[in-house]
Structure formats: C-alpha cells, structure tokens
Amino acid sequence: MNEYHRANGLVKEIKKHCSPDGDGAQRLAHILVGGLDARLAGTGNELYNNLVPTFSPIRDILNAHCLLQSASPFIRASFYFANYAIIEAVQKAPKLHLIDFEIDCGFQWPSLMQGLSQMKGGPPKLRITGIDIPRPGFSSINEETGWRLQDYARSFSVPFEYNGILGVKWESICIEDLNIKRDEMLVVNSLYQFENYRSETDGIECSRNEVLDIIRKIRPHIFVHGIINGSFGDALFVTCFRQVLLHYSTMFDFLDSIVPKENKQRQFIEQVMWAHEAVNAIACEGSKRIKRPETYKKWHQRNLAAGFEQLPLNPAIIKRIKNRVSAVFNNGFYVEDDHQWLLLGWKGRIIHDTRIIHLDRTVRQKKNGMLLTMRLYNIQFEEYNITIASKIFTSKDVQSLLAQLNL
Numbered sequence: 001m002n003e004y005h006r007a008n009g010l011v012k013e014i015k016k017h018c019s020p021d022g023d024g025a026q027r028l029a030h031i032l033v034g035g036l037d038a039r040l041a042g043t044g045n046e047l048y049n050n051l052v053p054t055f056s057p058i059r060d061i062l063n064a065h066c067l068l069q070s071a072s073p074f075i076r077a078s079f080y081f082a083n084y085a086i087i088e089a090v091q092k093a094p095k096l097h098l099i100d101f102e103i104d105c106g107f108q109w110p111s112l113m114q115g116l117s118q119m120k121g122g123p124p125k126l127r128i129t130g131i132d133i134p135r136p137g138f139s140s141i142n143e144e145t146g147w148r149l150q151d152y153a154r155s156f157s158v159p160f161e162y163n164g165i166l167g168v169k170w171e172s173i174c175i176e177d178l179n180i181k182r183d184e185m186l187v188v189n190s191l192y193q194f195e196n197y198r199s200e201t202d203g204i205e206c207s208r209n210e211v212l213d214i215i216r217k218i219r220p221h222i223f224v225h226g227i228i229n230g231s232f233g234d235a236l237f238v239t240c241f242r243q244v245l246l247h248y249s250t251m252f253d254f255l256d257s258i259v260p261k262e263n264k265q266r267q268f269i270e271q272v273m274w275a276h277e278a279v280n281a282i283a284c285e286g287s288k289r290i291k292r293p294e295t296y297k298k299w300h301q302r303n304l305a306a307g308f309e310q311l312p313l314n315p316a317i318i319k320r321i322k323n324r325v326s327a328v329f330n331n332g333f334y335v336e337d338d339h340q341w342l343l344l345g346w347k348g349r350i351i352h353d354t355r356i357i358h359l360d361r362t363v364r365q366k367k368n369g370m371l372l373t374m375r376l377y378n379i380q381f382e383e384y385n386i387t388i389a390s391k392i393f394t395s396k397d398v399q400s401l402l403a404q405l406n407l
Contacts, residue, residue, distance in 0.1 A: 004040070011037050020271060024256030028248055031275045032241075035283040044283025051276040058105070058144055060268050065107055067265040071258045073325045073333060075107075078191065081317065082224045083112040086187055087119070089222045093185035096124045099178055099218065101170060101190035101211070103130030106145040108191065110152045117156040124185070125159040129178055132166055133196055142166055171210040175218060188215050191226030195233065195293035212302070227299055232281045233292030244281050248274060258330050 011033055018029035038047040069076050090096050096116075098109075109128065116123040128149065132142050146162035153160030165177065180186060194208055215223060231243035251274065259266045280291045322335045 007036075007040055011040065020267075021261065023261070024252035025249070027256075027261075027270055028245075028252040031248075031271070031278055032245065032282065034275075035279040035281075038279070039283040044279070044285070045288045048276070048280050048284055048288070051272065051279055058141060060265075061105060063265045064269045064273060065105070067259065067263070068269065071330075072254060073321075073329050077321055077325075078226060079108045079111060080321075082108065082189070082191075082226075083115060084317070085224070086112060086222055087115050089187070090116070090124055090185050091119070094124050095181075095184040096126050096187065097181065097184040098126070098128045098187045098189055099131070099220070100128060101131050101188070101215075102133055102193035102196075103128070103142070103145055103164075104132070105141065106130065106149050108189070109149055113149075113152050113156045113158045113160075116158055123156070123158045125161075126153065127161040127163070127184065129163045129165060131168070131170070131173070132164070133170070133193065169207075171207045171214065173214060175214070178218065180218065185222075186218070186220045187222040187224065188218055188220040189224040190215075191224070192228050194225075194227050195230075196290050209302070228293040230293035231295050233294050237282075241282050244278055248278055254330070254332065257332060 014029065014033045015037075017026070018033055019026045020030045021027075022030075034047065035044070038044040065075075068074075086096075086098075100106075100108075106128075113123075113126065116126065130142060130145060142164040146164055149162055150160060163179070165173070168177075194211070230247050232240045232247065252270065255266060255269065277291050280289060284290070325333055325335050
C-alpha cells in the first residue's frame with residue numbers, strides 16, 4: 001500500500017509539469033502520465049476505449065495522414081518501395097489481385113494506380129480485396145475506402161473492382177472467401193497491423209504465426225508485409241514503459257520540430273492516434289492490451305524459420321531514397337547505409353531499429369510432385385518493416401515510373 005501511495009504521489013507531481021499544449025516533451029508526458037494514472041486506478045481499459053478514434057471523421061484521418069507524409073519520409077518511402085516492387089512484378093500480367101490485410105483508408109493505392117496507368121500496353125485490370133480488423137463503427141470506413149479507390153481508378157483509367165471483408169479475424173479467414181482466380185497476378189499486402197495480433201508473450205497460441213500460415217497457403221506471387229518495429233510488446237511493465245517512452249519521444253520530437261503546436265492535424269495525431277496506442281501499451285493488460293509490437297530481431301527469427309536470407313540492397317533505390325530525403329525533408333533526418341542496412345536517423349541519433357533491409361526468402365514446397373519456389377525481399381524504414389516477394393528490380397519500365405510514385 002505504501003508503494004501504491006508513493007506511485008500516486010509521483011504521478012501527481014509529474015502532472016504539474018506536463019500539458020497537452022506544451023512542447024513535444026510536455027505533450028508526451030501528458031499522455032503517458034494519463035496512462036499511468038489509469039493503470040494505478042484500474043481504469044486503463046476505460047481510458048483506452050475513450051481514446052479509440054472509432055467515429056473520427058474520415059476527413060480528420062485523411063488530413064492527419066497527409067501531415068505525417070509531408071513531415072517525415074517514413075510512410076512515403078514504405079509505400080514507394082512496396083508499390084515499386086508490385087509494378088515490377090506485374091509487368092506482363094493482364095490482371096492484378098491485391099489482398100490487403102487491414103486496408104484501413106487505402107492510402108497506399110492511389111500512387112500504385114498512377115504507376116499502373118503509365119505501363120506500356122496499358123494498365124492491368126486491378127482487383128482489391130480489402131480486409132479490416134474487427135472494430136465497432138469501421139464498416140462505413142471500409143465502404144468509403146472502396147468508393148474512394150473507385151474514383152481514383154477512374155481518374156487514372158485503371159479497370160477496377162473492390163471487395164471488402166469485414167468483421168472477420170485474420171486467422172479465421174477462409175481462402176475460398178478471397179475468390180482467388182488462376183489468371184490473376186496475386187499480391188498479399190499487410191502493413192503495420194501485425195502488432196494487433198497475439199504473440200508468444202501472451203502465453204497462448206500465437207495468432208501471428210497462424211496468419212502467416214494462411215498467407216503461405218494463399219501462395220501469392222508477391223507478399224508485402226509491414227510491421228511497426230518496437231519493443232513494447234514485452235510482458236514486463238517496466239521494460240514496456242521504457243520502450244514506449246523511447247519510441248514516442250522520438251516521434252513527438254520530430255513532429256514538434258517541424259509542425260507548429262497549434263496545428264489541428266498535429267493535435268489529432270498526438271492526442272488521438274498516438275495517445276490511443278501509447279495508453280493501450282502502458283495501461284491495459286491481458287486480452288485488452290492490443291498493441292504488442294516486436295523488434296525486427298524477433299520478426300527476423302520468424303522469417304528465418306521460413307527460410308529468409310539477407311540480400312544486397314538495390315543501389316538505385318538507396319540512392320533515390322537518400323537524395324529525396326535530403327532534398328525534400330527536414331535536415332534533422334538523415335540516411336546511411338551500413339553492411340547492407342539503410343539506417344534513418346533524427347538529429348544525429350539512429351531511431352530504434354531504423355533501417356532498410358532486403359531479405360531473400362526462398363520458400364520451397366512440394367505440391368503434386370512439383371517444387372514451387374518464391375523469393376521475398378524485406379525492407380525496414382524508420383519504424384516500419386516491409387517484406388516483399390519479388391525479383392531484383394531492374395525493369396526499365398519501372399525506372400520510368402519512379403517519378404510517378406512520388407517518394
């Protein structure tokens with residue numbers, strides 16, 4: 001009981017020095033101390049639910065995403081690299097089927113459509129199956145995503161079809177529901193949502209591996225896999241809190257250095273989107289704790305079990321990313337490559353597990369006496385990792401599209 005009162009006293013003292021309207025450190029402290037307070041009071045789940053941006057207007061989400069894209073290179077570089085690989089893979093295919101695990105608002109796909117529209121011989125027919133994690137109130141967003149992508153496809157003259165799958169846990173998806181057709185180039189895409197699924201630290205069966213098994217059974221020609229790279233999925237609270245502080249202090253710092261604190265989109269990002277994630281990590285436990293990101297090292301072990309091997313980085317891609325980051329973004333960001341790793345830092349400090357890697361994963365399966373082989377590449381950029389099944393990018397057609405895929 002004495003420790004409880006002491007902790008409460010410390011929380012009250014910290015509250016005196018934080019503010020949702022202060023600098024980046026004060027704003028982050030305001031969120032974290034709220035999470036600590038809720039944890040001590042046993043009301044973490046209630047606070048988390050109150051922060052869930054379930055009914056946030058789609059306009060707010062779009063504006064926040066645009067701000068993040070303009071303020072930092074992280075998301076734009078991820079989309080750029082992934083779409084680049086997809087276009088290279090689909091060069092001679094008349095039809096492309098994208099299965100997007102957690103499509104959300106579909107921000108990734110307009111630039112892909114633009115690139116497809118510039119292909120020699122015209123674009124392939126594009127079919128997107130958008131799968132969303134079960135969340136109350138999000139059915140309308142999935143529908144709006146389909147309508148919005150239809151408008152983009154029409155503007156780029158890309159033949160398009162959209163199918164949304166809602167309210168189904170990923171590990172429960174039936175392959176038959178995906179309506180896979182043999183005459184289509186098949187791509188599976190999942191960016192930054194695997195932290196929402198159970199890992200071994202939960203003491204129960206790992207649904208992350210179950211989902212990966214489903215993706216393997218789908219047998220895509222291309223697999224694009226993105227993860228949030230972090231260490232606050234740990235079951236130990238002290239370790240978890242320390243990693244949450246490290247992760248978000250960097251994120252708040254770069255946003256504070258670039259965007260005025262009065263900016264409404266910045267406030268939405270910090271006090272709704274990032275607060276929602278941070279509070280869940282430090283104030284919720286058990287099945288209520290949704291956000292459990294793993295480091296790239298743990299994900300690398302999962303990949304090794306499937307046969308991943310590291311490959312050299314593509315020099316042309318490294319050069320373009322470096323040039324664009326230095327030319328377009330705040331000079332606090334910098335890019336380096338070291339031993340086939342591309343590292344992105346902020347103000348002289350490499351952000352935790354910040355890098356781009358390519359991994360060669362050769363998966364061999366025998367089916368009906370035939371040996372099947374896939375090669376996958378992995379890229380990690382800032383807080384994100386992307387795994388891409390593809391060949392080395394050398395197509396002249398793709399090179400001509402780089403300008404269209406605005407990094």
